[in-house]
Amino acid sequence: MKKSAGMHPAPLAAGRKPLTRDNRSQVWRKIKKSKYLYLIFLLPFVYYCVFQYAPMYGILIAFKDYNIVKGVFNSPWIGFKHFSKFLSDPYFWKLARNTLLLNLYNLFWGFPVPIILALALNEVRSMKFKKVVQTVSYLPHFISTVVICGMITNFLSSTGLINQIVQFFGGKPVQFLLMPQYFRTIYIASGIWQGAGWGSIVYLAALTNVDQEILEAAMIDGANRWQRIRNVTLPCIAPTITIMLIMQMGRLLSLGYEKILLLYNGSTYETADVISTFVYRRGVLGGDFSYGTAVGLFQSVIGLILLTVANKAAGKLSETTLW
Numbered sequence: 001m002k003k004s005a006g007m008h009p010a011p012l013a014a015g016r017k018p019l020t021r022d023n024r025s026q027v028w029r030k031i032k033k034s035k036y037l038y039l040i041f042l043l044p045f046v047y048y049c050v051f052q053y054a055p056m057y058g059i060l061i062a063f064k065d066y067n068i069v070k071g072v073f074n075s076p077w078i079g080f081k082h083f084s085k086f087l088s089d090p091y092f093w094k095l096a097r098n099t100l101l102l103n104l105y106n107l108f109w110g111f112p113v114p115i116i117l118a119l120a121l122n123e124v125r126s127m128k129f130k131k132v133v134q135t136v137s138y139l140p141h142f143i144s145t146v147v148i149c150g151m152i153t154n155f156l157s158s159t160g161l162i163n164q165i166v167q168f169f170g171g172k173p174v175q176f177l178l179m180p181q182y183f184r185t186i187y188i189a190s191g192i193w194q195g196a197g198w199g200s201i202v203y204l205a206a207l208t209n210v211d212q213e214i215l216e217a218a219m220i221d222g223a224n225r226w227q228r229i230r231n232v233t234l235p236c237i238a239p240t241i242t243i244m245l246i247m248q249m250g251r252l253l254s255l256g257y258e259k260i261l262l263l264y265n266g267s268t269y270e271t272a273d274v275i276s277t278f279v280y281r282r283g284v285l286g287g288d289f290s291y292g293t294a295v296g297l298f299q300s301v302i303g304l305i306l307l308t309v310a311n312k313a314a315g316k317l318s319e320t321t322l323w
Helices: 022-031 035-063 079-090 091-110 112-123 129-144 145-156 161-168 179-205 212-218 227-250 257-264 266-272 275-285 287-319
Strands: none
Touching: 022 035, 022 161, 035 179, 035 287, 079 091, 091 112, 091 145, 091 257, 091 275, 112 129, 112 179, 112 227, 129 161, 145 161, 145 179, 161 227, 161 275, 179 227, 179 257, 212 227, 227 287, 257 266, 257 275, 275 287
């Protein structure tokens, strides 16, 4: 007598073993063995859960007419009203233009500098000189943004160091921080100075993986220093450069507002006002939390789209992608 089909046990997936008591005990033994690593991981895990993921329910405010008294869940729904209001605002195009231009200038001028610095340091043979240059270039990263902006303000004031140099050569003092045409240059140049040394650490780490035997073979074949960098070193660190470029592309509409808030003023709004500062003024200072949240969410969604597009493009042009 044949057994019915329903009597046969369901087959296990290929390569998958049933979770028996012995397997569970092995898992617990591995966890117990690595308990200190899990304890180290616990703190950042809790941090991200509490301060990054838990507050995400606040995105609902963007689709509501938020009232502090009623709370997030009891405030009335208004759909995409704030989004359409922002996109139809004539000031939107100025904000988008300023944000994109600052990020594109930073990408064009600021992105290659850490790579060039890392390549230059990699060619230095004097370890003492190399350590001095690294220390000096890293230091600005650890200076507070408030202090950096205070230094910039002092240097560029009418009686500051820059204007003293201008006057020494017979020129007239220039109010750099009050002239909108200088703001982007000041912002990008100070950002490069502050972040180039720290950004070069990633590329210096990637340069340690370059095969020295290939470099020696190229040297024996008569390749000069520039040819070795172009044909050997750069291709070896190309995956790292691609990953960093993809991440930078995802931030084309995201710009930290702290430095801009400390440097800009009413006379430089034309070139200095960006989406982040607009969200701060409208959402925090103006108390329009729903509108500010909607603008911030719009900015994040566009950033996610740009990141995905850049990752797809990198996958087609090379084999290096984020996912």
